[in-house]
Amino acid sequence: MHDLETMYRELGISPQVLEFGKKAEDSLKERFEEIDRRAEYNQMKVLKAMQDNRVSDIHFAATTGYGYNDLGRDTLEAVYASAFHGESALVRPQLISGTHALCVALFGNLRPGDELLSPVGKPYDTLEEVIGIRDSVGSLKEYGVVYRQADLREDGSFDYEAIEKAINEKTRLVTIQRSKGYATRPTLSVERIGELIAFVKKIKPDVICMVDNCYGEFVETIEPTDVGADMIVGSLIKNPGGGLAPIGGYIVGRKDCVDRASYRLSAPGLGKEVGASLGLNQPLFQGLFLAPVVVAGALKGAIYAANLYENLGFSVFPGGSDPRYDIIQAITFGKPEGVIAFCQGIQAAAPVDSFVTPEPWDMPGYDAPVIMAAGAFVQGSSIELSADGPIKPPYSVYFQGGLTWYHAKLGILKSLQKMADAGLAKLE
Ligand SMILES: *Cc1c(COP(=O)(O)O)cnc(C)c1O
Numbered sequence: 042m043h044d045l046e047t048m049y050r051e052l053g054i055s056p057q058v059l060e061f062g063k064k065a066e067d068s069l070k071e072r073f074e075e076i077d078r079r080a081e082y083n084q085m086k087v088l089k090a091m092q093d094n095r096v097s098d099i100h101f102a103a104t105t106g107y108g109y110n111d112l113g114r115d116t117l118e119a120v121y122a123s124a125f126h127g128e129s130a131l132v133r134p135q136l137i138s139g140t141h142a143l144c145v146a147l148f149g150n151l152r153p154g155d156e157l158l159s160p161v162g163k164p165y166d167t168l169e170e171v172i173g174i175r176d177s178v179g180s181l182k183e184y185g186v187v188y189r190q191a192d193l194r195e196d197g198s199f200d201y202e203a204i205e206k207a208i209n210e211k212t213r214l215v216t217i218q219r220s221k222g223y224a225t226r227p228t229l230s231v232e233r234i235g236e237l238i239a240f241v242k243k244i245k246p247d248v249i250c251m252v253d254n255c256y257g258e259f260v261e262t263i264e265p266t267d268v269g270a271d272m273i274v275g276s277l278i279k280n281p282g283g284g285l286a287p288i289g290g291y292i293v294g295r296k297d298c299v300d301r302a303s304y305r306l307s308a309p310g311l312g313k314e315v316g317a318s319l320g321l322n323q324p325l326f327q328g329l330f331l332a333p334v335v336v337a338g339a340l341k342g343a344i345y346a347a348n349l350y351e352n353l354g355f356s357v358f359p360g361g362s363d364p365r366y367d368i369i370q371a372i373t374f375g376k377p378e379g380v381i382a383f384c385q386g387i388q389a390a391a392p393v394d395s396f397v398t399p400e401p402w403d404m405p406g407y408d409a410p411v412i413m414a415a416g417a418f419v420q421g422s423s424i425e426l427s428a429d430g431p432i433k434p435p436y437s438v439y440f441q442g443g444l445t446w447y448h449a450k451l452g453i454l455k456s457l458q459k460m461a462d463a464g465l466a467k468l469e
Contacts, residue, residue, distance in 0.1 A: 083333035107315030139276030142290030149305035153185035235268025285328035342449025386456030391416020
C-alpha cells in the first residue's frame with residue numbers, strides 16, 4: 042500500500058491533503074456500507090429484470106431505417122419496465138436529453154385547455170421554456186396548456202392547502218421533480234413523493250402524476266413508480282445510463298401514458314413501432330447493468346466531499362450526515378476564488394482534458410459568468426465527475442458524478458489541493 046501514497050503524489054496530491062482526506066473517509070465506513078447494500082439490492086433488481094426478459098446476444102444487433110421489429114429495442118424497453126416496475130417503457134436514443142424526454146411526456150399527455158400543476162415549486166430551468174413560464178416559441182402555453190404552481194413552504198414541506206386549491210376539473214397532469222436540481226430546496230425522498238401523489242389522487246383520482254426522476258435513479262431501493270407515479274422520466278447520460286449510454290432518455294410507467302408519449306416522439310399511428318436503435322442497444326443494456334454501482338460511487342463522492350468541506354468550515358448542502366436522495370452536492374465558498382479553484386481541481390483530475398484549465402465565461406442564458414469542469418467521455422454527461430458554479434454570491438459550486446468512487450475521490454482531493462495551494466483552505 043505504500044505505493045498508493047506515491048501514486049497520489051505523482052498525481053499532485055500532497056501527504057497533508059491525503060491525510061486530511063483520510064480522516065474524512067475513515068469516519069464514513071458505515072455510510073459507505075449502507076450505500077453498498079443498496080447498490081447490491083439494485084444490482085439484483087436490474088439483473089432479475091434482464092433475466093426475466095431473456096436478454097440475449099441477438100438483442101445487441103443494430104437496426105437501421107424505420108427500425109421495424111427491433112427486438113433489442115423492444116427488449117431493452119421491457120427491461121426498463123421490469124426494473125422500474127412500470128407497465129411499459131420508451132427508452133430511445135431519439136430522446137436527446139432529459140429535457141427532451143420530459144417535453145415528449147408532457148406534450149404527449151396534455152391537450153389544449155388542460156392544466157399542468159407543479160406542487161413542488163418552480164421546475165428545472167430548461168423546463169421553463171417547454172412549459173412557457175418563460176415565453177418561448179413552441180411552448181405548451183402556445184398550445185393552450187395552462188400552468189399552475191404551488192410552492193413548497195418555507196420549511197420544505199408540501200403546501201397541501203395551496204395544492205388542493207390549485208387542483209380543478211381541468212388539471213390533467215401533475216409534475217413532481219424529485220431532485221432539487223440547482224435549487225436550494227431539499228431533494229424529495231421517494232416516500233415523500235408517495236405521500237404527495239396519494240394526496241393529489243385523493244382529490245382527483247384520474248390526474249396523471251409524472252415524476253422528473255433525473256439524478257434520483259438507484260439512489261434508493263424504490264423508485265417513484267413503486268409509490269403511485271404514473272410516469273417517471275429521466276436522462277440516460279445521468280444515473281441509469283451507467284456512463285456507457287452515449288445518448289438517450291426514458292419514460293416508464295402506465296401503458297396509456299407511455300403510448301401517448303410515443304405518438305408524440307414519432308408520429309400518431311406509429312408510436313413505439315418505429316425508431317432504429319443504430320447499434321446503441323448494447324451500451325444501453327450494459328450501462329443499465331452497471332448503473333447501480335456507478336450511482337453508488339457518485340454517492341460516496343458526494344458524501345465524502347460534504348464531510349471534507351464541512352470539516353474545513355464551509356457550508357455544504359446536503360450536510361455531511363444528512364440522508365441522500367440524489368447525487369448532487371453543493372458547497373458554498375463565499376468568494377469567487379473558491380469556486381474557481383474547486384472547479385479547476387475537478388478538471389485536473391479528469392481522464393479526458395485534464396490539461397485544460399476552466400475559466401468563468403458569460404454563458405448565454407445566465408445572469409453571471411459560469412465556470413464548468415467536465416472531462417467526460419460523453420459530452421454533457423453528468424453521471425461523470427463534473428462541477429459548475431455561477432460567479433455570484435453566495436459563490437456556490439454544484440458537483441456530481443464520478444463513474445468510480447476512486448475517481449470522485451481524486452477529484453475532490455485535487456480540488457482541496459488547489460484550495461490549499463491558493464491559501465483558501467487551512468488544513469490543521
Ligand atoms: C438534468 C435535469 C433535467 C434536464 O436534463 P438534460 O439532460 O440536461 O436536458 C431535468 N430535470 C432535472 C431535475 C435535472 O437534473
